[in-house]
Amino acid sequence: MNILSLFVVVPVLMIASLFLCKSMKAIRSVMVTGASILVILAAVLIVWFFQERAVSNAEMLFVDSIMWYAPLNICYAVGVDGISVAMLALSAIIVFTGVFSSWNMNMAKEYFLWYCLLSVGVFGFFISIDLFTMFLFYEVALIPMYLLIGLWGTGRKEYSAMKLTLMLMGGSAFLMIGIIGIYYASGHVSMNLLEIAKLHIPIERQHWLFPATFLGFGVLGALFPFHTWSPDGHASAPTAVSMLHAGVLMKLGGYGCFRVAMYLMPEAAHDLGWIFLILTGISVVYGAFSAVVQTDLKYINAYSSVSHCGLVLFAILMMNQTAMTGAILQMLSHGLMTALFFALIGLIYGRTHTRDIREMGGLMKIMPFASVCYVIAGLASLGLPGLSGFVAEMTIFVGSFQQADTFHRVFTIVACCSIVITAVYILRTIGKVLYGPVQDERHIGLPDATWFEKISVVCLIAAIVFIGMYPFGISEMINNSLIPIIEKLSI
Amino acid sequence: MNFNNFLFMGQEIGLVILFVFLFLYDTFCSEKGKQYFQIIGIVLFAALTVYGFCPHKTGEAFGGMYISSALTVLMKNILNIATLLVFLQSHKWLSSEGTVHKQGEFYTIALVTLLGMYLMISAGNFMLLYIGMETASLPLACLAAFNKRKEKSAESGVKYILISAFSSGIMLFGLSFLYGGLGSFYFANMAGSAMNSPMVILGFVFFFAGLGFKLSVVPFHLWAADVYEGAPTAVTAYLSVVSKGAAAFALIFALYRVFSPIEAVWQFILWGLVAITITLGNLFAIRQKDIKRFFAFSSISQAGYLLLGIMTGTAQGMTATVYYLVVYLFSNLAAFGVIAAVEHQANGDTRISAFNGLYKSNPVLTFVMMVAVFSLGGIPPFAGFFSKFLIFMAAYEQGYHLLVFIALLNTVISLYYYLLIITAMFIHKQESEAVIRFRTDNYNRVSLVVCTIGIFVVGILSCIYEYIGTLSFGM
Helix, strand or coil, X not given: CCHHHXXXXXXXXXXXXXXXXXXXXXXXXXXXXXXXXXXXXXXHHHHHHHHHHHHCCCCCEEEEEEEEEHHXXXXXXXXXXXXXXXXXXXXXXXXXXXXXXXXXXXXXXHHHHXXXXXXXXXXXXXXXXXXXXXXXXXXXXXXXXXXXXXXXCCCCHHHHHHHHHHHHHHHHHHHHHHHHHHHHHCCCCCCEHHHHHHCCCCHHHHHHHHHHHHHHHHHHCCCCCCXXXXXXXXXXXXXXXXXXXHHHHHHHHHHHHHHHHHHHCHHHHHHHHHHHHHHHHHHHHHHHHHHHHCCEHHHHHHHHHHHHHHHHHHHHHHCCHHHHHHHHHHHHHHHHHHHHHHHHHHHHHHHHCCCEHHHCCCHHHHCHHHHHHHHHHHHHHCCCCCCHHHHHHHHHHHHHHCCCCHHHHHHHHHHHHHHHHHXXXXXXXXXXXXXXXXXXXXXXXXXXXXXXXXXXHHHHHHHHHHHHHCHHHHXXXXXXXXXHHHHHHCC | CCHHHHHHHHHHHHHHHHHHHHHHHHHHCCHXXXXXXXXXXXXXXXXXXXXXXXXXXXXXXXXXXXXXXXXHHHHHHHHHHHHHHHHHHHHHHHHCCCCHHHHHXXXXXXXXXXXXXXXXXHECEHHHHHHHHHHHHHHHHHHXXXXXXCHHHHHHHHHHHHHHHHHHHHHHHHHHHHHHHXXXXXXXXXXXXXXXXXXXXXXXXXXXXXXXXXHCCCCCXXXXXXXXXHCCHHHHHHHHHHHHHHHHHHHHHHHHHHCHHHHXXXXXXXXXXXXHHHHHHHHHHHCCCEHHHHHHHXXXXXXXXXXXXXXXXXXXXXXXXXXXXXXXXXXXHHHHHHHHHHXXXXXXXCEHHHHCCHHHHCHHHHHHHHHHHHHHHCCCCCHHHHHHHHHHHHHHHCCCHHHHHHHHHHHHHHHXXXXXXXXXXXXXXXXXXXXXXXXXCHHHHHHHHHHHHHHHHHHHCHHHHHHHHHHCCCC
């Protein structure tokens, strides 16, 4: 079997074995084993990928295709390039750490069942190169969110879960018509991305298929004004679900925009990209400003996600090699960072039972480990050199500045401002929550992170530092894969 | 008379023999022997269903009055499977005190309606189509009023018979126009003659309205909610799947075989009807508090998707439609199986709130319901996703971009109300008099297992779609 299919098979096997589990211990061991296998698989894939890349110049590696619905040319087709490998590694890490962050769930069996289904969708999406299977896995990843938030969430969970599901499904309605449209506009010979890329889609079709697909994926990438599901959804979701959702699922949006909308319809991307550039510019700045006025830790982080994910789409739309490398780095960096944030927020909330920053203070003395990690996450988020955020944002803005016309310049400058605003809300939160006097007497004596929470947090920090210190390893992996799309866009 | 003609009618003859046998058995058997009635009925009907899958002689009989092809055989098999599942689901209800003495009636009447539906599918002549439709409709009213001591059931029977009499009147009126315009009732003769006269078009509109009632297409849907609510749950399931399926199949043949020259006319009509059927069905479903009414409106909007497949007028669309019905059969019957089980346990309570917290007491039933509802809503990896996608592909191919988009937005609306059921079962707290943990009877269990397997497997196995595709040209 193709190594890529294993990424889907392993979570499916995890689901099957969870059905047989009786005790909490068995459930945990299944999850930890499965998640570790996924991480190992990702590591093996990276090594193997570099070896293959050295000898092969193909656009995608490990390509495999099985005919499924022959009359409609639908295949189960898999294949990866450097970008998908990076995304798979990110997903594996976050799934792994998410398991530790949901160590003590009630109704653990059901929770992990949905959790595994969610990961099936995520992994399946990143390995697919067939539009149909890609869309199928995309929707598989959306639905478990409803029950994960609705059952295990906090606050206005039913409302948030419904809002999130319906908005994302609305996006996928656009996506579905986009995909069907792409299939027929390219002469209905193939659903395979690589083959469609070789064909030409008539420009007048592109002009409405591009917005449909970009919008469809953009909803998941928190594109303004369709980002409203994100703050509510993230705030209500349980810790690990927020991690997975902000960390990986929102990347599905960016990756999809890039892989489907831009790659298959480059002319329309040139013609209409400016509309979306304006929207993403708004996302970036508006998200950051909104984060400044929030008082709930999760809302702060959710709005910061809107801003950071906006930056991903922003960079993609700049359409040059540097900016796009930055976009992929930003996806990785934001995925890890935001997962770390949510893990820590979950940790703090589990002890203080409040997420309101006005009711907390002086946590540095009470939970030194968690607080230090929070500071690291914050610094990564505001772009401290040596951590992943700096590498990503630096690359994005250098790339954006290469677009010399006034329109792009103005938007680059506007987006750059978001860095300052990010610093404002991050430092404000850190100052308020971690330093200063203890606000609530009951918080004194709360325990620090337990071992399983430490595993989750340390893994994420290690990954963030790795990207920050050794970005070339990753950009080397990405660069080759960007060439085909850059070539298409530069026509 | 050439008795060879009957060779084509294997399934019909089998059904008639079964019907006569069960009728005699019910009439002459002692009380003691009658306790085996249902199991015998189910086993024999299962045998008939299996027989349907054996190779059949196909061709035209009685001078084109009756047409049998591989596709009609398949359609009848689909209806057979659905009917068998309904029989399984009705076992517990039929064995209960009020109905046990009428179990023979239920089986015989249901088989008669099924015979009528066979004739509708195989008709090569509008007269036979009409007779088939009448045979299917009138006994169905008896079934709807089966719990005759219950006011709602009686009301539902009366409503159904009035509406079906009305609709068959309209249809007959339309048929007379068609006869006047074309000079024949035979599909083969009619298709060749000039179609564009206003009289024929008017005739077509009336004919379509008649079938539209059976399909419960908006604006002919008004009976659906009341009848579905009042009829016994097994009958509601039968109405929503078998009866609707037969009407869709008959419509396919009438449109493709006879009215293909005036494609532009009916595609124009259907365009509007599809849009309002899907939308109104969905919007009304949101407001329902009773689960059977809820599924009535959900099945109205499902009929819209079926019509969307039919209106394409291509082999691809036809394949997608038949495939859609297979998936719809499993999904909807799974839902009704759960409803039947819960209703029986809750003493006839069919409010949606009776499902509150079902997950706590009956996780397996909840799982089946969830799978069914997600499949109806078109969520992967369940079969409903594939069937919807294939319908949309077929419709898009014919250039109905806007309509596909409307249908897609409606899937989002439908997801909202399907999620309300999920919310009720998983998230809401149980009511004080909620159903306790119970064991579903074995017959219903078998049906639910079959449906669940169907929902999981039909989508993944592309060979089913491809098999239907190979038949779709050979009408």
